[in-house]
Amino acid sequence: MPRDLALNSLGFAKPPSQTRVVVAMSGGVDSSVVAAMLAEEGYDVVGVTLQLYDHGAALAKKGACCAGRDIHDARRVAETMGFPHYVLDYENTFREAVIEEFADAYLSGATPVPCIRCNERVKFKDLLATARDLEADCMATGHYIQRKVGAAGAELHQAADPARDQSYFLFSTTPEQLDYLRFPLGHLASKAETRALAVKYGLPVADKPDSQDICFVPNGDYAAVIEKLRPGAADPGQIVDMDGTVLGEHRGVIHYTIGQRKGLGIGGLEDPLYVVRLDPAARQVIVGPKAALSTRIIPVREINWLGDEAFDSRPEWHLHVKVRSTRPPRAAILRPTGPTTTEVELLAPEDGVSAGQACVFYAPEGPRIYGGGWIWKG
Numbered sequence: 176m177p178r179d180l181a182l183n184s185l186g187f188a189k190p191p192s193q194t195r196v197v198v199a200m201s202g203g204v205d206s207s208v209v210a211a212m213l214a215e216e217g218y219d220v221v222g223v224t225l226q227l228y229d230h231g232a233a234l235a236k237k238g239a240c241c242a243g244r245d246i247h248d249a250r251r252v253a254e255t256m257g258f259p260h261y262v263l264d265y266e267n268t269f270r271e272a273v274i275e276e277f278a279d280a281y282l283s284g285a286t287p288v289p290c291i292r293c294n295e296r297v298k299f300k301d302l303l304a305t306a307r308d309l310e311a312d313c314m315a316t317g318h319y320i321q322r323k324v325g326a327a328g329a330e331l332h333q334a335a336d337p338a339r340d341q342s343y344f345l346f347s348t349t350p351e352q353l354d355y356l357r358f359p360l361g362h363l364a365s366k367a368e369t370r371a372l373a374v375k376y377g378l379p380v381a382d383k384p385d386s387q388d389i390c391f392v393p394n395g396d397y398a399a400v401i402e403k404l405r406p407g408a409a410d411p412g413q414i415v416d417m418d419g420t421v422l423g424e425h426r427g428v429i430h431y432t433i434g435q436r437k438g439l440g441i442g443g444l445e446d447p448l449y450v451v452r453l454d455p456a457a458r459q460v461i462v463g464p465k466a467a468l469s470t471r472i473i474p475v476r477e478i479n480w481l482g483d484e485a486f487d488s489r490p491e492w493h494l495h496v497k498v499r500s501t502r503p504p505r506a507a508i509l510r511p512t513g514p515t516t517t518e519v520e521l522l523a524p525e526d527g528v529s530a531g532q533a534c535v536f537y538a539p540e541g542p543r544i545y546g547g548g549w550i551w552k553g
Contacts, residue, residue: 184216184359185213185218185312185313185315185357186313186324186357187312187313190217191213191216191217191218191219192217192218192219193219194218194219194312194313195218195219195220195221195309195310195311195312196213196218196219196220196221196311196312196313196314196315196357197221197222197223197302197305197306197309197311197313197314197315198210198213198220198221198222198223198314198315198316199223199224199225199298199302199314199315199316199317200222200223200224200249200252200253200260201224201245201249201317201386202224202244202245202246202247202248202249202252202380203245203248203317203380203383203385203386204317204369204370204373204378204380204381204383204385205317205318205319205360205369206249206316206317207248207249207252207317207373207378207380208317208360208369208372208373208376208378209315209316209317209359209360210222210252210253210256210258210315211252211255211256211372211373211376211378212359212372212376213315213359214256214257214258215256215376220256220258221258221259221260221261221309221311222249222252222253222258222259222260222261223260223261223262223263223302223305223306224245224246224249224250224260224261224262224263225262225263225265225269225297225298225302226246226262226263226264226265226266227265227266227269227293227297227390227391228266228269228270228274228390228391246262248379248380248383250262251379251380252378252379252380255376255377255378255379256376263302263305265297265301265302268296268297268301269293269297272292272293272296272297273289273292273293273296273297274289274391274404275404276289276292277289277292278400278401278404278405280531281397281401281429282401282405282408282428282429282455283455283530284428284452284453284454284455284530285529285530285531286432286433286529286530286531286532287531288344288500288531288532288533289389289391290344290389291343291344291345291346291347291533294344294345294347294348295347295348298316299347299348299349299352299356302314303352303355303356306355307355313355313356313357314355314356314357315356315357315358315359316356316357316358317360318341318344318345318358318360318361319334319336319339319340319341319358319360319361319363320332320333320334320340320341320342320345320358320361320544321333321334321335321358321361321362321542322353322356322357322358322361325483326483327483328350328353328354329350329353329354330353330481330543330544331345331346331348331353331481331543331544331546332361332542332543332544333537333542333543333544334360334361334362334363335361335362335363335364336363336364336365336366338365338366339365339366342535342537342544343497343499343500343533343535344500345544346479346533346535346536346544346546346547347479347546347547348479348481349479350481353481366385370382397429398427398429398430401429402429408427408429409426409427409429409430410427410458411424411425411426411427411458412424412425412427412428412457412458412459412460413425413458413459413460414439414440414441414459414460414462415459415460415461415462416448416461416462416463417451417461417462417463417467422441422448422462423439423440423441424440425439425440425460428453428454428455428458428459428460431450431453431460432450432529433450433451433452433453433468433527433528433529434449434450434468434526434527434529435449435450436448436449436450439460439462441462446464447464447465448462448463448464449462449463449464449465449467449468450462451463451467451468465526468526468527469524469525469526470521470524470525470526470528471520471521471524471525472518472519472520472521473498473518473519473520473521473528473534473550474516474517474518474519474550474551474552475516475517475518475519475534475547475548475549475550475551476515476516476548476549476551477515477548477549478514478515478516478517478546478547478548479546479547479548480514480515480545480546481544481545481546482545482546485514486511486514486515486517487511487513487514489511490510490511491508491509491510492508492509492511492536492545493506493507493508493509493539494507494509494536494537494538494539494545495507495536495537495538495539496509496519496521496534496535496536496537496547497534497535497537498525498528498532498533498534498550499527499532502525504535504537505521505522505523505525506521506522506523506539507519507520507521507522508520508522509536515548516548517548519534528550529550530550530551530552531549531550531551532549532550533547533548533549533550534547534548534549534550535547
């Protein structure tokens with residue numbers, strides 16, 4: 176009689192050689208190490224890289240993922256480790272699902288987070304479907320986040336290294352996707368460990384710099400991208416205070432963000448003023464004192480809930496929330512208004528909260544992530 180096989184490192188009761196895993200490869204060191212690690216362990220690895228936008232514009236751009244050079248780097252890693260690698264043209268999908276919405280949201284005065292939409296609508300949707308078509312048992316990525324199996328199934332947990340944790344950008348991973356995904360780097364204590372593994376495997380990307388910018392926004396210049404996508408969007412207008420008094424002129428609403436203080440061109444005032452609201456329809460930038468930025472009540476919709484009970488099964492959830500990727504989670508009370516909508520009450524006010532940002536839900540104690548949703552104007 177055959178003995179029961181122990182689970183392999185990806186959680187399957189069969190040898191690695193009989194376990195096919197598609198690795199989403201950006202060409203950076205993280206996903207390259209994941210692919211190399213799994214290949215060395217004997218898994219049937221298939222590398223896939225997405226071509227998301229025009230290479231001609233990308234080749235000269237440093238500090239962003241998915242550029243032409245990155246596709247070349249991913250292919251070199253696959254050749255080094257001896258597994259097949261494919262490039263999929265997703266330019267049209269990426270433009271329709273991510274870039275167009277980014278432009279529209281920015282023009283409406285929101286502060287969009289396109290990397291989340293890319294994970295949600297491209298990488299963890301279409302690419303995951305491709306992995307299934309390739310008859311893969313699972314798909315692995317180089318994200319710094321952890322997948323753990325709890326009493327009710329797969330759970331999302333923060334990375335072991337708080338400095339690298341990417342949970343804010345992955346809150347919209349659904350339970351079904353989480354069943355299929357694997358994140359082999361989430362348990363590492365630091366990025367130094369990842370680079371050490373890249374050296375160990377002899378990867379050509381071992382010392383490659385991390386990506387910094389949104390891949391289709393060169394040098395972080397959002398306004399330049401919006402002007403290219405929506406000619407004429409940068410119409411000038413007035414800077415007004417909260418009473419409507421005109422304080423100056425601006426060169427286009429798209430050049431301003433909620434909470435901005437510098438670069439307003441209205442110096443000489445006794446107290447500093449901040450951008451507190453944008454009104455694209457009236458072409459106005461509304462400014463006010465720092466106190467006007469404080470927010471306690473946040474309407475949230477399009478919730479992806481990762482709890483063990485239905486989101487609207489309770490009148491309240493006492494959790495922690497994060498409204499910006501760079502800020503720590505804060506204590507809050509969530510009052511569901513439906514299965515995918517809620518009112519979030521922050522126990523301490525937060526500055527600079529803007530429509531279009533994500534609101535991600537965390538356990539009050541421990542690393543578990545309970546999903547999140549999108550802030551809107553209400």
